[in-house]
Amino acid sequence: MVAVDDMNRRILNLLKADGKLTYREIAAKLRRSPSTVRDRIRRMEDYNVILGYAAIVDREITGMKADAIVLADVEDGVSVRDLRKLNGVDGVAEVSAVSGDRRVIIRLRAHDSETLDTIISNKLIPAGLKDVEVRIIMEEIMRFPGTS
Structure with missing residues (x-):
């Protein structure tokens, strides 16, 4: 199980607004290391908090x-x-x-x-x-x- 704490919520909000953000870009916005962001995202993917990524099509x-x-x-x-x-x-x-x-x-x-x-x-x-x-x-x- 993965806890959806305040940091994970902030990561999720950034990804919902722009799913193309890189680990480095998210890390800069949250003042965290890219490896911390990567690990949190991968963990949320592993535990199906993040179910996938999609293109918004016109x-x-x-x-x-x-x-x-x-x-x-x-x-x-x-x-x-x-x-x-x-x-x-x-x-x-x-x-x-x-x-x-x-x-x-x-x-x-x-x-x-x-x-x-x-x-x-x-x-x-x-x-x-x-x-x-x-x-x-x-x-x-x-x-x-x-x-x-």
Whole structure:
């Protein structure tokens, strides 16, 4: 187990804001040695505090212009955890279990609304979703650093 103390939180905050920072750059900002920062980061990686690193991609440039939130419930006999099988499905950006009548929120991204509809019809509903409600995101007002 690794403790997420104040120093580790500061390292994590720096990495969330800019995942390309080097050990030396983080060390300079925190007034620590690069080897201390490296050891802490490696330990957090080893203990799955840091799960990975990702590029934040401009969806407009890549042609992913359709963005939607899908609210749904699961069919009888299907567990919310069964939806892990959606990992790797093109267009599925995230899947979350939530409280309320619709127990699942799925973030979808695609080239156009037709593709969104195809993903919902051919991938999500067959995975065990029901009472599906789709909300098209009209404009993204703000995105927090470290999210995609």
